Amino acid sequence: MSLLKVAVQKSGRLSEDSLKLFNECGIKFNNGAKKLKAQSHNFPIEFLFLRDDDIPGYVEDGIADIGIVGQNVHEEYGKDIEVVKYLGFSKCRLSLAIPREDSYTDVTYFEGKNLATSYPVILKKFLDEKGVKADVHEISGSVEIAPGIGLAEGICDIVSSGSTLLSNGLKEVETVMKSEAVMVASKSLSTDKKNILNQLIFRINAVLEGKNKKYVLLNAPNDSIDKIIDLLPGMRSPTVLPLAEKGWSSIHSVISEDDFWENIEKLREAGAEGVLVVPIEKMIK
Known part of the structure; x- marks a missing residue:
């Protein structure tokens, strides 16, 4: 089976953030101390640890299939590669x-x-x-x-x-x-490697969608449901379930953390009680 070769900065904040992302995607590997290569044992991917300035050139030459670099490095070197994902960290x-x-x-x-x-x-x-x-x-x-x-x-x-x-x-x-971290890719990937890259981006999207999102559960009187739903739009719409106590319901929704803090007082004024806020590890749309 093909291995997708990924070039990652060998040290520094960008390296730490990149490896954290792969770990959150469930991709396990052991890079050890000062290793230049590491292969995952549960995903068809091999990591190459390189200087950040060298990564665009290695991707263009096909030595690495994809790489994670700062947007500034990508634009400075102007290699014939493409950005396939903006990653939102190392800003x-x-x-x-x-x-x-x-x-x-x-x-x-x-x-x-x-x-x-x-x-x-x-x-x-x-x-x-x-x-x-x-x-x-x-x-x-x-x-x-x-x-x-x-x-x-x-x-x-x-x-x-x-x-x-x-x-x-x-x-x-x-x-x-x-600038932020971007994932760049060779323009000449094989079909097998494109399929692996698509699987990887699917996992990354699930992790990034969960960032800054919270799962909110609360109880509310039934006559306040419409008002509360307006404040908690959810992914499609909130889930409303009846409680054992008549006249009350439990409302479940996903909301950005910023929106939650902006709306918490309005939720309480609308009658929300027992508000529980839970972090989201991954979210698939």
Whole structure:
């Protein structure tokens, strides 16, 4: 049977989040310490642990069938591969930053200035779209020190919390692009491997659909059911079951956690009692 070869970053937050997702999909494997390959014993998949910058090229060359990378890495390297799934984790942004003491109005600030970045392709495209001409210098690692050592007047780098910028006397002034983890695939997968990929995406969809969703159970007087159902739309519609006590029913529904907290007071005002909120591990539509 064919094995689907999956390239995953060998270390770091993206690696941890990717392996957690596969584990939540019920795919078991043992990657051990510093192993470069690992095969699942309950799903036809083999993991290759690689540098994130190398993953798009390995997928394009067919060494790996699919890979998980940051959207920023995919767009920077521009390999002939396709995004088959946006994964919703490892979110960050690629932003422009300048010395904290400098005044900033708009992107024309960068006209004629030197900018340091590890993402020259994305940055040049952004500047071209804005009609700004600047000198872009590609450097790898520690981009944030470039202004302090006189290499550049500004930088373009990945930002999550912004704490690294602050500790280096910089401030974020412009978002170039927002990024998240994406699953990329070779355009020349065999039929067998496409079928395995479809099975994998089915499992991933089930896991991601359950994220931030809650199963809500509550009791309510029958004359409040219509009002409560309006607040708990459910996947299709809520389930309503009669209680042993006449005139009361139990209402079951699935709702996003944000919607629940927005509506909890309205639910109570409508007569809801004994509200139970349960996390959802997986959800299949």
